[in-house]
Amino acid sequence: MASPNGSFFTTIITRNVCRDIRRQILLCRSLSSASSSEASASVEEQLSMPVNLSEDYGDSNKWDDLKTRIFSLRMPKRSATNVLERWVGEGRKIDISDLRSISKELRQSQRFKHALEISEWMVSHDEFEITDSDFAVRVDLMNKVFGIDAAERYFEALPSDIKTRETYTAILHCYAGSRLVDKAEALYNRMKEAKLDLTAVTYNELMTLYMSLGQLEKVPQVIEEMKSQNVALDLFTYHLWISSFAAALKIDEVQRILQEMSSCARSDASWKRYVELVNIYLASGHLVNSTQASLVESEKSISQREWITYDLLIILYGGLGNKDKLDQVWRSLRMTKQKMIGRNYASVISSYLLLDHLKEVREIIGQWKQSAATDFDIHICNRLKKAFTEIGMSEKAEALEAILSEQRCA
Structure with a gap:
């Protein structure tokens, strides 16, 4: 889940509250109907299953840090709790920051x-100061291991002072991932009634849900709600807003949002790169306004709307400078086994080019030329060069020209 923004209210959990929460967790586990094989064992088995130390991490003298011991558990059924208890039994101390770091990895x-299991161990030991973020992470983990019903029961059983923006947003994230739009909207209304100090993260969860369901018309409504509540829009908020209009081919609206982003006092280098990439995409992809109620479907099962969503996700990570995510989305796009068009190549080439990853640009152009499904289109490459030149990045255009010359593209 996305990490909730803003400061966290630190709560010191008393012994009785810890005991109550632990009982609630065990109840959630025992009642959960999750399909995960990890959830099939009884509560007692999962909490106290013995661990064969020699099998899991050999002679403990060889391991001098807690993280290595836990990551050496080769099977999910082996207990991280037992590793923690053994560590303490050896007279070693455990810092909560280490537990959070290990849990994140x-x-x-x-x-x-x-x-x-690490999360449970944290909340069951009184010496640790547990934050709202810790409980939010736990809600998400309950969903991933035992399913949405268990996560929901755990959240509802939390004491009222722990039902904060972070934990509410965590269960909202679970609802959005399960596409439970009615529950998500009802929960959002509860958050408003509780007068929580909401951030863009909460609204982004709602918009992501609406985008996944194809309910594009609801995204601008959420934006208006954010503005009326004086909630600052972040880069991902703008991305979702732009994606909703681009998917509906309302290009005038996209350009209006780009102008708003450019004039925003909060904009930084990532915002600037994102705006530049979207402008290049519009210029090179030949997107036009559409008055049709529905989008034209491609030859197979994926719609133009879905293609554009892929393209803009590539552009988002290009704007953020996140090459790992850019690589991941590009691989996913190619694995759809759908016939890509030149616009898809334009989005990924421009993103890598803006980040100066010329090796990847060469590889993608080579793949495009060798594709049996999509003819290489030099005109799109020429539009890319022109678009880079027009925004004052002639060196990018020259780099692309050099790569095209190397690849003997006419």
């Missing part, structure tokens, strides 16, 4: 069951 590695 486990989540990034999709080892959610072990991350959940």
